[in-house]
Amino acid sequence: MQKKHSFPGILVRYKSLLEDCSHSKNCNCFPEQSNENEMDSLNESILEDNDDKKNKNANLKNHEKHLDDELHVNLWEIGEDNPSPFLDIGVMIHDHKNVDEVVVDLPWELDKKDINDLGSKLSSEKSVAAIFNEVVHYDGLAEGNFANISFRRNGVDEKPFCLFRLNSQSFRIEYIPISNDTSSTRVLIKLPKYTNRTTLADRRKSAYIRFRIKGIPPSVYTTNFSYKDEALISSSIHTRIIDFRINVMRGVPEELMHSNDDLIFPAKLKRIHCFLTTIRNEECISVSKYYNGYRSLVDEEIWNEYIKLDNLLPGKKTDTINSYLGYQWTIKNEKESEIVKDLIVLGRFSKKKSNSGSILRFILVVVLLGALGSGLWESMGSLASWFNNDLLKNTEEHTNFINLSKIILLSLIVSCIVIIYRRKAD
Secondary structure: OOOOOOOOEEEEEEEEOOOOOOOOOOOOOOHHHHHOOHHHHHHHHHHHHHHHHHOOOOOOOHHHOOOOEEEEEEEEOOOOOOOOOEEEEEEEEOOHHHEEEEEEEEOOOOOHHHEEEOHHHOOOHHHHHHHHOOOEEEEEOOOOOEEEEEEEEOOEEEEEEEEEOOOHHHEEEEEEEOOOOOEEEEEEEEOOOOOOOOOHHHOOOOEEEEEEEOOOOHHHOEEEEEOOOHHHOOOEEEEEEEEEEEOOOOOOOHHHHOOOOOEEOOOOEEEEEEEEEEEOOOEEEEEOOOEEEEEEOOOOHHHHHHOOOOOOOOOOOOOHHHHEEEEEEEEEOOOOOOOOOOEEEEEEEEEEEOOHHHHHHHHHHHHHHHHHHHHHHHHHHHHHHHHHHHHOOOOHHHHHHHHHHHHHHHHHHHHHHHHHHHHHHO
8 A cells, every 4th residue: 555645746936035134234145245344345346337337238138137937857767676766856046036945845754865956066068958958058156156057049148047056054844744644844945145246247137956855755656556467477567657746736735835925836937847767668658738758868878977966876887877768748838928837747657567486477377277177177077977877877968968067167166266366456
């Protein structure tokens, strides 16, 4: 029996900055600034303004642009036999200066050691390009907690944003008990803020964070089925239903929706991506709306390094990802005025299983059934001979009738055995 969870998915929301925060020098939103000198800050601001004028406002375009909110969710089922799924969550934040924390609700109890930042390890254009499937310009600053990135199209940099580098202090967790005897974990990610040392040219309106959550219980998003007679055949077909929901409020416990009034869903959310990477010997039978297809990762060596960013798979071969396929679901706004609310990832996967143990078991079952049938036939034949010889006159008509009765009786016995087995399986 699969373990019960409070809801089958995740919630991603924002916690805005306090309204009474004036963003002064010593406010809690900018703890790094507590030792800054006001005169130095003023001088730096004047120099920045002069630099901007000299650059003919070329840089102003970058730090005036806002990108839409986006959610990127990658569910990885990597490993043999009993894989331990892990979840990568990426959030593009429309206006990060007005967001204090990104809040993620999970329907199981999570240990803080199972959370790792990925932003600090996406340190090249190649690794970032794999995430966004775009040609990018990566400007990783030697100092600071961010790197500036933009998409490069036709030699022109577009959609500028910053990639925040988080640390262990950026994450904190809260456990929320649910009334239906389940539990939930709330992960709160504190966003870094620019200091006065960050020049205006290096600032961006939008920001991206990406982190990994390990040790996901498979029962959160999958339900397994198998045929009842699998013990009697040489191979069996195992079917599972994937049901993973992102920001779907239906079915979410009230304790999560009303525990914090200052939590809001992204107001400019225009796209949600979800990738499920699983073993390629599974067959995808049916899928839900917003399914975009699947792709092979054989030629994408960068993914081999990406999944090992936190040494999750020590000792694995570099081509480990070659045995997997990535299935994609995407929902995006059709019109500029539309806002995306949620995404339901639903799919039915089947896999045929067969091994030497199941084959030997099948052979043994066949031999036993043959011996049983032969023994029953001989026993029934002896009984029929006594009945035919002693009670009847051993006519040919009686013999044919008795043989037919033996076949019918044997069929009834086999049917009873099958019915009893199926009831026990239920």
